[in-house]
Amino acid sequence: xxxxARRFAALVVAIAMIGAALGIRSVMDGDxxxxxxxxxxxxxxxxxxxxxxxxxxxxxxxDIQVTVAAEGQSVATLSSVADTDIDTLGYxxxxxxxxxxxxxxxxxxxxxxxxxxxxxxxxxxRSPLVLAVWNDRAxxxxxxxxxxxxxxxxxxxxxxxTTIGGDVRWGSVKPGHADPADDGDGLAVIGQAATQxxxxxxxxxxxxxxxxxxxxxxxxERAVPGGLTAAASPxxxxxxxxxAAYDAVGTYEAEAGPLLARASADRRDQVRLLYPxxxxxxxxxxxxxxxxxxxxxxxxxxxxDDGRAALARAGWRVPGVDAARGIxxxxxxxxxxELPDAGSLVALLxxxxxxxx
Amino acid sequence: MRLRSLAHRSRGGTAALxxxxxxxxGQATIALPAAAASCVTVDIASSPEKLVLLTDLGKRFGRSxxxxxxxxxVEVRVTKASSGAAATLLAANWPKPAKNGPxxxxxxxxxxxxxxxxxxxxxEAGKSPYVTTPGTSFMLTPLVIGMPKPMADALGYPATxxxxxxxxxxxxxxxxxxxxxxxxxxxxRLGKTNPNFSTxxxxxxxxxxxxxxxxxxxxxxxxxxxxxxxAFARGVESAVVHYGDTTLTFQNNLYRADRRxxxxxYASAIAVEEKSVVDYNRGNPDxxxxxxxxxxxxxxxxxxxxxxxxTLFSDNPLIVLDAPWVSSAEATAARAFTKFVTTAKxxxxxxxxxxxxxNPAVAVxxxxxxxxxxxxxxxxxxLEVPEPAVLAGVIDQWNQVRKKARVLLVVDVSGSMGDExxxxxxxxxxxxxxxxxxxxxxxxQPEDEVGLRIFSTDISDREPTDxxxxxxxxxxxxxxxxLQTQIERLKPxxxxxxxxxxxxxxxxxxxxxxxxxxxxxxxxxDGRNEDARNEDLAGLLAALRTTTEGESTTxxxxxxxxxxxxxxxxxxxxxxxxxxxAAYSAVDxxxxxxxxxxxxxxx
Numbered sequence: 001x002x003x004x005a006r007r008f009a010a011l012v013v014a015i016a017m018i019g020a021a022l023g024i025r026s027v028m029d030g031d032x033x034x035x036x037x038x039x040x041x042x043x044x045x046x047x048x049x050x051x052x053x054x055x056x057x058x059x060x061x062x063d064i065q066v067t068v069a070a071e072g073q074s075v076a077t078l079s080s081v082a083d084t085d086i087d088t089l090g091y092x093x094x095x096x097x098x099x100x101x102x103x104x105x106x107x108x109x110x111x112x113x114x115x116x117x118x119x120x121x122x123x124x125x126r127s128p129l130v131l132a133v134w135n136d137r138a139x140x141x142x143x144x145x146x147x148x149x150x151x152x153x154x155x156x157x158x159x160x161x162t163t164i165g166g167d168v169r170w171g172s173v174k175p176g177h178a179d180p181a182d183d184g185d186g187l188a189v190i191g192q193a194a195t196q197x198x199x200x201x202x203x204x205x206x207x208x209x210x211x212x213x214x215x216x217x218x219x220x221e222r223a224v225p226g227g228l229t230a231a232a233s234p235x236x237x238x239x240x241x242x243x244a245a246y247d248a249v250g251t252y253e254a255e256a257g258p259l260l261a262r263a264s265a266d267r268r269d270q271v272r273l274l275y276p277x278x279x280x281x282x283x284x285x286x287x288x289x290x291x292x293x294x295x296x297x298x299x300x301x302x303x304x305d306d307g308r309a310a311l312a313r314a315g316w317r318v319p320g321v322d323a324a325r326g327i328x329x330x331x332x333x334x335x336x337x338e339l340p341d342a343g344s345l346v347a348l349l350x351x352x353x354x355x356x357x
Numbered sequence: 358m359r360l361r362s363l364a365h366r367s368r369g370g371t372a373a374l375x376x377x378x379x380x381x382x383g384q385a386t387i388a389l390p391a392a393a394a395s396c397v398t399v400d401i402a403s404s405p406e407k408l409v410l411l412t413d414l415g416k417r418f419g420r421s422x423x424x425x426x427x428x429x430x431v432e433v434r435v436t437k438a439s440s441g442a443a444a445t446l447l448a449a450n451w452p453k454p455a456k457n458g459p460x461x462x463x464x465x466x467x468x469x470x471x472x473x474x475x476x477x478x479x480x481e482a483g484k485s486p487y488v489t490t491p492g493t494s495f496m497l498t499p500l501v502i503g504m505p506k507p508m509a510d511a512l513g514y515p516a517t518x519x520x521x522x523x524x525x526x527x528x529x530x531x532x533x534x535x536x537x538x539x540x541x542x543x544x545x546r547l548g549k550t551n552p553n554f555s556t557x558x559x560x561x562x563x564x565x566x567x568x569x570x571x572x573x574x575x576x577x578x579x580x581x582x583x584x585x586x587x588a589f590a591r592g593v594e595s596a597v598v599h600y601g602d603t604t605l606t607f608q609n610n611l612y613r614a615d616r617r618x619x620x621x622x623y624a625s626a627i628a629v630e631e632k633s634v635v636d637y638n639r640g641n642p643d644x645x646x647x648x649x650x651x652x653x654x655x656x657x658x659x660x661x662x663x664x665x666x667x668t669l670f671s672d673n674p675l676i677v678l679d680a681p682w683v684s685s686a687e688a689t690a691a692r693a694f695t696k697f698v699t700t701a702k703x704x705x706x707x708x709x710x711x712x713x714x715x716n717p718a719v720a721v722x723x724x725x726x727x728x729x730x731x732x733x734x735x736x737x738x739x740l741e742v743p744e745p746a747v748l749a750g751v752i753d754q755w756n757q758v759r760k761k762a763r764v765l766l767v768v769d770v771s772g773s774m775g776d777e778x779x780x781x782x783x784x785x786x787x788x789x790x791x792x793x794x795x796x797x798x799x800x801x802q803p804e805d806e807v808g809l810r811i812f813s814t815d816i817s818d819r820e821p822t823d824x825x826x827x828x829x830x831x832x833x834x835x836x837x838x839x840l841q842t843q844i845e846r847l848k849p850x851x852x853x854x855x856x857x858x859x860x861x862x863x864x865x866x867x868x869x870x871x872x873x874x875x876x877x878x879x880x881x882x883d884g885r886n887e888d889a890r891n892e893d894l895a896g897l898l899a900a901l902r903t904t905t906e907g908e909s910t911t912x913x914x915x916x917x918x919x920x921x922x923x924x925x926x927x928x929x930x931x932x933x934x935x936x937x938x939a940a941y942s943a944v945d946x947x948x949x950x951x952x953x954x955x956x957x958x959x960x
C-alpha cells in the first residue's frame with residue numbers, strides 16, 4: 001500500500017471512530033433523559049416502610065434506587081446527621097409523611113443546624129386512618145360505648161370482654177397499632193386517639209400531662225399486646241392470626257383496604273373498617289435532601305405522573321388517579337390531616353414512651 | 358439495600374425466649390442431590406416440625422420459573438435444626454459446618470422470638486446482629502392442649518370453654534378423673550416438654566404460670582415468687598408423665614397406646630402445636646411418613662383445646678440472615694424463595710400440612726376443621742410473652758419445681774466399646790460416652806436421684822455376674838463426684854448381656870419406685886444381646902409391657918441409646934416403646950453428647 005493510500009485508510013478509520021464516538025454519546029445522552037437517572041447515576045430515594053409498595057413499583061419502572069426504612073429510623077438519622085455529613089447520606093430525596101418531615105425540620109431548627117431536608121412538597125397521596133374491628137367485637141363495643149372509636153377503646157382496653165357483654169374466650173380487650181416510635185402510621189394513630197379523647201386537634205404538651213388523659217391513654221397503650229414479632233404489621237397479624245392477635249387495629253386505609261380486598265372471604269366478612277370521626281389522614285410528601293444533586297429530578301419523578309400512579313396502585317388516594325381495589329370513594333377527606341402538629345406529636349410520643357416503658 | 362429494623366412493630370416481645378438456651382444441637386439433613394455447580398444454593402436451617410413441608414416447597418421452587426437469580430438457577434437445601442440449637446450455633450457463627458450442617462442462608466425457627474434471642478446473644482458477645490431484617494412469617498400454628506376426645510368430653514368440650522386453669526387444676530386433684538365420673542382413667546397425667554429445649558414446652562410453662570396467677574399479661578417476677586403460685590406449679594409438675602425435647606415422643610407413645618386399645622392410659626393431655634393434632638389424627642403422629650409407612654387413624658382422636666385464657670403462636674419466620682457467609686446472590690435467591698412460599702398457591706400447600714396460612718388470601722380450612730378435632734375460629738385471644746427477665750425467672754422456677762427424677766444410668770462396658778471412634782484423637786466409643794455422660798450430669802437438679810450401673814458378661818465374680826452397681830441411687834448433690842469418678846474409670850470388658858441387664862435394671866427400679874418422681878432407666882449400649890443364657894426378647898418385652906400397659910401405678914420407663922453402627926436399634930426401640938419411653942440413636946459416636954442431653958431432657 002502506498003503512503004497516500006495508507007493516509008486515506010487512516011482518515012477513513014478516524015472518521016469512522018469519530019462517528020462511532022458520536023453515536024455512543026448520542027445513545028448515552030438519550031439514556032440520561034430516561035426517568036430516574038442523572039449524569040451521576042440513578043436517583044436515590046429514601047422511602048417510608050408504609051410506602052414500600054409504591055416505591056418498589058416506581059423503582060421497577062425507572063432507574064430509581066430505593067431504600068426502605070422505618071420512619072423512626074429515618075427521622076432519627078435525618079434529625080441528627082452532622083451538617084458536613086448530609087451530602088454523604090446517599091439519598092436525593094425522602095418519600096415520607098408530612099408530620100415526619102416537619103419533625104425533622106423542627107428538630108434541626110431547634111438545634112440551629114443546617115436543614116437536612118428541604119421544604120416538603122404538597123401532599124401527593126393521602127390515606128384516611130381506619131380502625132379495623134372484628135364484627136362481633138364491634139357489636140359489643142357499640143352496645144357498650146355507642147360510637148366505636150378510640151375513646152371507647154381506651155375506656156375498656158385491657159378489661160375482660162365479659163365485663164361489657166363479650167365472650168369469656170375473647171380474653172381482655174386488645175387494641176393494636178404499629179409502633180409509634182418506629183412507624184409513621186403508628187404515630188399518626190396515637191395522634192388521632194389523643195385528639196379524639198381530648199376533643200380537639202391542637203393538643204399541647206400540657207394536655208398530655210393531665211392525669212385523666214394519662215390514665216386513659218395508659219390503659220389504651222398498656223393493653224396493646226406485646227410479644228408479636230416478625231415483619232408483619234399489626235393488621236396483617238390480625239388477618240392471619242385472627243382475633244387472637246388483636247380485637248381492633250388502628251391503621252390506614254391504604255394498607256387495610258387492599259389487604260382486606262385480597263383476603264379470604266371468611267376473614268373479609270368478619271372485619272369491618274371504621275373511619276373514626278373526625279377523619280384524620282396520613283399525607284404523603286416528598287422532602288428533598290438538602291444539597292443533593294438529584295433532589296429536583298427525583299421530585300419530578302416522585303410527584304409526577306409515574307409517582308402518583310404508583311401511590312394510587314398501592315392504595316393511596318391520589319386526586320385524578322383511579323383508586324386501587326379495596327379503596328372506597330367515601331368518606332371524603334378533610335382539607336388537612338386533622339392530626340396534632342409535629343411538635344405535639346413529638347410530645348405525645350414522649351408520653352407514650354414513658355407509659356409503655 | 359433494604360433497611361429494616363428488628364424491633365419495630367414488636368414492642369415488648371424481644372428476646373422472649375432468651376433463657377431457653379441449652380438446646381439440642383441435633384441435626385439431620387434431608388438428603389438432596391448436590392447443588393449443581395452453576396446454581397445458587399439457598400441452605401435453610403429449619404425447625405423439625407416443618408422440615409418435610411419446606412423440603413417439598415424447596416423442590417417445587419427449584420422446578421419453578423421463580424428459581425432464577427441473575428441468569429443462574431436456584432436450588433434450596435433444607436436441614437433440620439431445632440430452634441434453640443440453631444440459635445446457639447448462629448450465636449457462635451455456626452462453627453463446623455461439616456458436623457453441624459451447612460451454614461444457612463435462611464433460618465426458620467419455630468417462632469420469631471428466637472431471632473431476637475440470637476441477636477441479643479450476639480450483642481452481649483460484642484458481635485454484629487444476623488437478623489437485621491425481620492423474618493417473613495409464612496405460616497402459623499397455635500399452642501393447644503391435645504386431649505383424647507372422651508376426656509375432653511368429660512370436661513364439657515366443646516360447649517364449655519376450657520382453660521389451662523381447668524386442666525391444671527384437674528392435674529392437682531387427688532381424685533383425678535374419678536372427680537369427673539371416670540375413675541377408670543386413673544390420675545390425670547400431663548405430657549409436656551422441657552422448656553429448656555422445646556418452644557412448645559416453654560410456651561406451656563409460661564401459660565401455666567399465667568394460669569397460676571389468673572393473669573393473661575404483665576407476668577412479673579413477684580408473681581413467680583408468690584407461695585400460692587409456686588404451690589400451683591409444683592402441683593402441675595407432679596402430674597407430668599415425663600419431659601423430653603420434643604412433643605413427638607408423647608404423640609408416638611399415645612398413638613401406640615391407642616393401637617394397643619388403651620389410649621387413655623398414657624397421658625390425659627399433652628401441650629402441643631395445633632399442627633401436631635392434625636398429624637396425630639391422620640395417623641401420622643410424628644408428621645413424617647417413613648418409606649412404606651401407611652398412616653392409620655387412631656381409634657380415639659385427639660381434640661385441640663384452645664385455652665380460654667389465651668395461648669401463644671409459633672409464627673414460623675423465614676429469616677434471611679445478614680451473615681458474612683451469605684452472598685448477595687444467595688440473599689436475593691432467598692427472598693425469591695420467600696416470595697414463592699407466600700403465594701396463595703403454596704399457602705394452600707402449607708394448609709395441607711396442618712399449618713395456618715400466613716397469607717390472609719387463603720382461608721383457614723381443611724384439615725383445620727371440626728372433624729379433625731380443631732376449630733379454625735379459635736383461639737380468640739393470646740397470652741403475652743413475658744419480658745426477658747420474667748421469662749428467665751419462669752425457666753429458673755421451672756427448674757426448681759419440676760418433677761424430680763430417679764434415674765439409673767446403665768452403661769454397656771462390653772469389649773466393643775473399646776473400638777476407636779475418633780481417628781483424629783484415637784478416642785474410643787467408651788471415651789466419648791464417658792465424656793457425654795459426665796457432661797449430662799450437670800443437667801440434673803440437686804434433688805434428682807441418680808445411680809450408675811455397668812454391664813458386661815461376667816463382669817462380676819459374684820451374683821449377679823453380668824452387671825455391677827458402681828454408684829447406688831442417691832441424690833446427685835451428694836453422688837455427683839462419685840459418679841464422675843466412676844464414669845471416668847470405666848473400661849471395656851467382655852460381651853453384652855443386654856436383655857438381662859435391661860430386665861434387671863427395670864425390676865430394680867420398679868422395686869424401689871418413688872411415686873413423687875419420674876422413675877427411669879437410661880440404657881446405653883453399642884451392641885446386641887450376646888448372652889446365650891438369656892435370648893428371650895419376647896419374654897422381656899412382654900414383661901415390660903405387662904407392667905406398663907394401662908400405666909400401672911408404678912411406671913418405670915427405659916430410655917435407650919443405640920450407640921455406634923453395631924447397636925441393635927430395633928430391639929432398643931421396642932424396649933423403649935414397651936415402657937412408653939423413647940429410643941435415641943447415636944449411630945455416629947460424635948453425636949453422643951447431644952444425644953445424652955436429649956435423653957436427660959426427659960427428667
